[in-house]
Amino acid sequence: xxxxxxxxxxxxxxxxxxxxxxxxxxxxxxxxxxxxxxxxxxxxxxxxxxxxxxxxxxxxxxxxxxxxxxxxxxxxxxxxxxxxxxxxxxxxxxxxxxxxxxxxxxxxxxxxxxxxxxxxxxxxxxxxxxxxxxxxxxxxxxxxxxxxxxxxxxxxxxxxxxxxxxxxxxxxxxxxxxxxxxxxxxxxxxxxxxxxxxxxxxxxxxxxxxxxxxxxxxxxxxxxxxxxxxxxxxxxxxxxxxxxxxxxxxxxxxxxxxxxxxxxxxxxxxxxxxxxxxxxxxxxxxxxxxxxxxxxxxxxxxxxxxxxxxxxxxxxxxxxxxxxxxxxxxxxxxxxxxxxxxxxxxxxxxxxxxxxxxxxxxxxxxxxxxxxxxxxxxxxxxxxxxxxxxxxxxxxxxxxxxxxxxxxxxxxxxxxxxxxxxxxxxxxxxxxxxxxxxxxxxxxxxxxxxxxxxxxxxxxxxxxxxxxxxxxxxxxxxxxxx
Amino acid sequence: xxxxxxxxxxxxxxxxxxxxxxxxxxxxxxxxxxxxxxxxxxxxxxxxxxxxxxxxxxxxxxxxxxxxxxxxxxxxxxxxxxxxxxxxxxxxxxxxxxxxxxxxxxxxxxxxxxxxxxxxxxxxxxxxxxxxxxxxxxxxxxxxxxxxxxxxxxxxxxxxxxxxxxxxxxxxxxxxxxxxxxxxxxxxxxxxxxxxxxxxxxxxxxxxxxxxxxxxxxxxxxxxxxxxxxxxxxxxxxxxxxxxxxxxxxxxxxxxxxxxxxxxxxxxxxxxxxxxxxxxxxxxxxxxxxxxxxxxxxxxxxxxxxxxxxxxxxxxxxxxxxxxxxxxxxxxxxxxxxxxxxxxxxxxxxxxxxxxxxxxxxxxxxxxxxxxxxxxxxxxxxxxxxxxxxxxxxxxxxxxxxxxxxxxxxxxxxxxxxxxxxxxxxxxxxxxxxxxxxxxxxxxxxxxxxxxxxxxxxxxxxxxxxxxxxxxxxxxxxxxxx
Numbered sequence: 001x002x003x004x005x006x007x008x009x010x011x012x013x014x015x016x017x018x019x020x021x022x023x024x025x026x027x028x029x030x031x032x033x034x035x036x037x038x039x040x041x042x043x044x045x046x047x048x049x050x051x052x053x054x055x056x057x058x059x060x061x062x063x064x065x066x067x068x069x070x071x072x073x074x075x076x077x078x079x080x081x082x083x084x085x086x087x088x089x090x091x092x093x094x095x096x097x098x099x100x101x102x103x104x105x106x107x108x109x110x111x112x113x114x115x116x117x118x119x120x121x122x123x124x125x126x127x128x129x130x131x132x133x134x135x136x137x138x139x140x141x142x143x144x145x146x147x148x149x150x151x152x153x154x155x156x157x158x159x160x161x162x163x164x165x166x167x168x169x170x171x172x173x174x175x176x177x178x179x180x181x182x183x184x185x186x187x188x189x190x191x192x193x194x195x196x197x198x199x200x201x202x203x204x205x206x207x208x209x210x211x212x213x214x215x216x217x218x219x220x221x222x223x224x225x226x227x228x229x230x231x232x233x234x235x236x237x238x239x240x241x242x243x244x245x246x247x248x249x250x251x252x253x254x255x256x257x258x259x260x261x262x263x264x265x266x267x268x269x270x271x272x273x274x275x276x277x278x279x280x281x282x283x284x285x286x287x288x289x290x291x292x293x294x295x296x297x298x299x300x301x302x303x304x305x306x307x308x309x310x311x312x313x314x315x316x317x318x319x320x321x322x323x324x325x326x327x328x329x330x331x332x333x334x335x336x337x338x339x340x341x342x343x344x345x346x347x348x349x350x351x352x353x354x355x356x357x358x359x360x361x362x363x364x365x366x367x368x369x370x371x372x373x374x375x376x377x378x379x380x381x382x383x384x385x386x387x388x389x390x391x392x393x394x395x396x397x398x399x400x401x402x403x404x405x406x407x408x409x410x411x412x413x414x415x416x417x418x419x420x421x422x423x424x425x426x427x428x429x430x431x432x433x434x435x436x437x438x439x440x441x442x443x444x445x446x447x448x449x450x451x452x453x454x455x456x457x458x459x460x461x462x463x464x465x466x467x468x469x470x471x472x473x474x475x476x477x478x479x480x481x482x
Numbered sequence: 483x484x485x486x487x488x489x490x491x492x493x494x495x496x497x498x499x500x501x502x503x504x505x506x507x508x509x510x511x512x513x514x515x516x517x518x519x520x521x522x523x524x525x526x527x528x529x530x531x532x533x534x535x536x537x538x539x540x541x542x543x544x545x546x547x548x549x550x551x552x553x554x555x556x557x558x559x560x561x562x563x564x565x566x567x568x569x570x571x572x573x574x575x576x577x578x579x580x581x582x583x584x585x586x587x588x589x590x591x592x593x594x595x596x597x598x599x600x601x602x603x604x605x606x607x608x609x610x611x612x613x614x615x616x617x618x619x620x621x622x623x624x625x626x627x628x629x630x631x632x633x634x635x636x637x638x639x640x641x642x643x644x645x646x647x648x649x650x651x652x653x654x655x656x657x658x659x660x661x662x663x664x665x666x667x668x669x670x671x672x673x674x675x676x677x678x679x680x681x682x683x684x685x686x687x688x689x690x691x692x693x694x695x696x697x698x699x700x701x702x703x704x705x706x707x708x709x710x711x712x713x714x715x716x717x718x719x720x721x722x723x724x725x726x727x728x729x730x731x732x733x734x735x736x737x738x739x740x741x742x743x744x745x746x747x748x749x750x751x752x753x754x755x756x757x758x759x760x761x762x763x764x765x766x767x768x769x770x771x772x773x774x775x776x777x778x779x780x781x782x783x784x785x786x787x788x789x790x791x792x793x794x795x796x797x798x799x800x801x802x803x804x805x806x807x808x809x810x811x812x813x814x815x816x817x818x819x820x821x822x823x824x825x826x827x828x829x830x831x832x833x834x835x836x837x838x839x840x841x842x843x844x845x846x847x848x849x850x851x852x853x854x855x856x857x858x859x860x861x862x863x864x865x866x867x868x869x870x871x872x873x874x875x876x877x878x879x880x881x882x883x884x885x886x887x888x889x890x891x892x893x894x895x896x897x898x899x900x901x902x903x904x905x906x907x908x909x910x911x912x913x914x915x916x917x918x919x920x921x922x923x924x925x926x927x928x929x930x931x932x933x934x935x936x937x938x939x940x941x942x943x944x945x946x947x948x949x950x951x952x953x954x955x956x957x958x959x960x961x962x963x964x
Contacts, residue, residue: 055617
C-alpha cells in the first residue's frame with residue numbers, strides 16, 4: 001500500500017502497491033458552475049511546440065479566454081490567468097476573484113490554457129501517444145507560451161501596447177504565476193500565486209507536512225474525528241481479511257462494486273479514503289461549493305460530525321465518505337475506483353509529476369492520522385519510467401526555479417490558506433518587501449481566488465484586500481515609471 | 483552585394499548577394515596563445531540534450547576546464563566563464579582577467595564549453611547534420627547546461643557547497659553571462675557581461691550603429707583614413723569591371739587566387755574588406771595581440787597610416803589589408819575567400835544567427851564609410867531557411883530575455899569598449915544601482931577581459947578596478963547573508 005500525493009488542484013497520485021500503476025485523480029466539476037455570468041470570447045493563438053529548440057518546427061493552437069468588457073484601452077491593465085492542469089473554462093469559472101476586481105481596475109481578463117490540457121492539444125488525439133508527442137508538456141514550455149501570448153495580445157489589441165500585465169494563478173497555476181514573474185519579469189509586473197506549493201520539491205519541505213495539516217483540520221473538525229480516522233486503517237485491514245468482512249464493508253459504504261479481495265480493501269479502499277480526506281482538506285470552504293464535489297459549508301466539520309457521532313468507527317467513516325461523494329443524494333452507490341478513473345487532466349498531471357514535478361509526500365501514522373508510507377524516490381523513478389517511458393528529473397525544478405533561493409525575484413504575492421495541505425510547500429513568510437506571503441487562517445485551497453461570498457471569513461476578506469492593495473501598488477509603480 | 487554583421491567575437495555573417503549562402507567567419511587563433519601558464523584540468527559532465535522537454539532522453543558530455551589552485555574551500559568563490567561560440571580552451575587562454583584576479587579572491591576558475599562547440603558535441607560527427615540533431619543549439623539550452631554544471635560542481639567539490647558563483651563572459655559569452663544572472667539568479671550572485679550586445683536585436687538598436695562606430699574608429703586612426711575607405715568601394719566596382727582591372731587588383735593585393743569575375747570584386751572582395759575593417763575595429767587593442775590575427779599595438783592607427791600615406795587609394799587599401807592579414811610576414815598571398823572558410827565555430831554561430839540570434843546590422847554609406855546595404859528581414863528569413871532548414875524566430879530573444887525591459891534583474895556589470903562596433907548594441911548606461919554600465923573609452927572588444935598589460939590605457943585599468951570592486955561587494959553581500 002503506498003500513496004504519493006501529488007496532483008495539485010485536488011489530489012493524490014496513487015502509486016498502487018505492487019502494480020506500479022500511476023492513477024492520479026483530477027478535479028472534474030460535478031456541480032453547477034458557480035457564476036454563469038462570467039463571459040468571454042474563446043480564441044486561439046499559434047505557438048511553437050518547442051520554444052527552446054529547433055529540432056521540430058511543429059506548432060499548435062493554444063486556447064485562451066478573453067473578456068474586454070471592462071478594459072478601456074489606454075494601457076489599462078491585463079489580468080492574466082496562467083492556466084494549469086485542466087480545461088481552462090473550468091479555471092475561468094472558478095477564479096471569481098479576477099472577475100470581481102476586474103471592473104474596478106478596468107482590466108482586460110485573460111485565461112490562458114496550459115498546453116496539453118483542454119482544447120490546447122499540440123498533436124490532437126496523438127498528444128498523449130508517447131514521449132515524442134507528449135514530451136513538450138513541461139512548465140517551461142507553458143511559461144514560454146504565456147510570454148508569447150502576452151506579446152501577441154499587447155501588439156494586436158488596440159490600447160494594449162503599453163498595458164501592464166498581472167499574472168494570477170492557483171495551485172499549479174499559482175506555481176506558474178510565480179515562476180512566470182521570476183523568469184519573464186518583462187512580461188508581467190507582478191504575480192498573485194495562490195496556494196502555490198513551489199517548495200513541495202525534493203529536500204525543501206518535509207514530505208509529511210501535508211498529512212499533518214490534514215490531520216489538524218480533522219482534529220479541529222470535531223473532537224476525536226482524527227482519532228477515529230486513525231483507528232480506521234487497522235480496522236479496515238482486519239475486516240478486509242475475510243469475505244464476510246468485505247461483504248459487510250461493501251454494504252456499509254454502499255459500494256458500486258463489491259470488495260472481492262483483501263487488496264481491494266487494504267490498497268484500493270484505503271487509498272480512496274486517504275484521497276477523500278485529502279480532498280476534503282483542500283475544499284474545506286466556508287460556504288457550499290462544488291469545487292471537486294458539491295459540498296456543504298465547512299464540509300470537514302459536517303463529515304467529522306458524522307464520523308464522531310456514530311457508535312461504530314467504520315460506520316462513521318462510511319457516513320463521512322458518503323457525505324463527500326453524495327451530498328446531493330443523487331448517487332446510488334460509491335465508487336472506490338473513482339480515483340483511478342482518468343480524465344486527460346489526470347493523465348497530463350501524472351505525466352508532469354513523472355517528468356519534472358517531483359513533489360514528494362509521505363505519511364507516518366504518528367504525526368498524522370494516516371498509515372506509514374515513506375517517500376521512496378527510487379520507486380517513484382522506476383514507476384514513472386514504467387508508466388510514461390520517461391526518466392524523471394527530480395532536481396531540475398530546483399535548478400530551474402531556484403528552490404528556496406528566490407529573493408532575486410520581486411513582485412510576487414504568495415497566498416496560502418492554512419487549512420490547505422498544499423500550504424505545507426508554500427511560501428508562508430515574506431521573503432522581502434516585494435515577495436509577500438499572505439496567510440489565510442481559515443482558508444482552504446486558494447480560497448482567495450474564489451469570488452467573494454457573504455460567508456467569507458474575515459481572514460480571506462483581509463487577504464483579498466491586501467492583494468488588491470499590492471496589485472494597485474504594482475500598477476502605480478508601473479504607470480509612474482512610464 | 484549584401485552584408486549582415488552578426489557573428490560576435492569577430493565578425494560578420496556574409497549573405498553573399500544572390501547565392502543566399504551564409505558564410506560567417508569565426509575567430510581562429512593564429513598567433514601563439516597569450517599565456518601558456520593558465521593551467522586547468524579538462525573534465526566532462528553529462529547533460530540532457532533537451533532540458534525543457536522529454537521528447538528525447540539523449541545526453542551528451544559537456545567539456546569544462548577547471549583550476550582549483552587558488553580555491554581554498556570553505557565556500558570560497560567560483561569564477562565561472564559562460565562559454566560562447568567556440569572551443570573553450572581558446573576562451574580560457576584569452577580571458578586573462580579571470581586568471582589575474584582569481585588568486586586575490588582565492589577563487590576556483592571554471593570555463594564551461596558551449597554545447598555544439600569545441601569538444602561538446604551532442605551527437606558527435608552528426609551534430610551538425612540536420613535540424614533534428616542541431617536544433618538543440620540554443621542559448622536557453624546552454625544556460626541550462628551552465629546551471630546544472632554549477633550544481634554539480636558545488637555538490638561534488640569539497641568546500642564548494644556554499645560557494646558563491648560569479649559569471650564572466652565576453653561577446654556572445656557576455657550575453658550569456660547577463661542572461662544567466664537574469665534567468666538563474668540562484669546559480670550566480672552576479673555576472674560580468676563584457677562587450678555583450680544584448681540589445682543588438684530587432685527594434686532595439688538602429689541597425690547601422692555598428693558601422694558608424696567603425697567609421698569613427700578609422701576617422702581617429704588617421705586623418706582621411708575613413709574618406710579613403712569610403713572612396714574605395716566605387717573604385718573597386720569600377721576597376722572590377724574589366725579583366726585588366728581585376729588582374730591589377732589581384733596583383734596589388736597579392737591575392738592567392740585571381741579575381742576572375744566582376745562579382746569576385748563587387749561581392750566577394752568588398753565583403754572581405756568590410757569584414758577586415760569590422761574585425762580591426764574589434765581588435766584595436768593598445769598592445770600587440772593575436773586575438774583574430776597577430777597584430778601590432780593600435781592596429782587601426784597602423785593600417786590607417788598605410789592607407790593614407792599611399793598616393794593611390796586602392797594601393798593604400800591593399801597595404802592596410804596586408805598589414806591585417808600578414809603582419810607576421812609569413813603569408814605568401816591573401817585569400818579573400820577566407821571569410822567563407824568555415825570552421826565549426828563559424829557554422830554554429832551561423833545556425834544560431836539563423837534561428838534565434840536575429841541581430842540586424844546595416845550600412846548606408848552616409849553615416850558610415852561603407853556602402854548602402856539595408857537590413858532585410860524577409861531576405862534574412864528566406865536565406866536562413868534555405869541554408870539551415872529552420873525558420874528564424876526574430877522576436878523570441880526579446881520575449882525570452884526582456885529586450886530593454888530588464889530592470890527586474892540585478893547584479894550585472896555591462897562593460898563596453900567604445901571602440902568596439904558591438905558596443906552599439908550594448909548597455910552603456912547604468913539601468914539601476916545593480917545593473918551597472920562601465921564604458922571603456924579606449925577599449926575595443928572586451929579588452930577588460932584580457933590580462934593586464936603595461937600598455938593598458940587608463941580607462942581599462944579603471945574599468946577593471948571597478949569590476950573587481952563590484953565583484954567584491956557581491957561577495958560581501960553574499961557572505962553577510964549566510
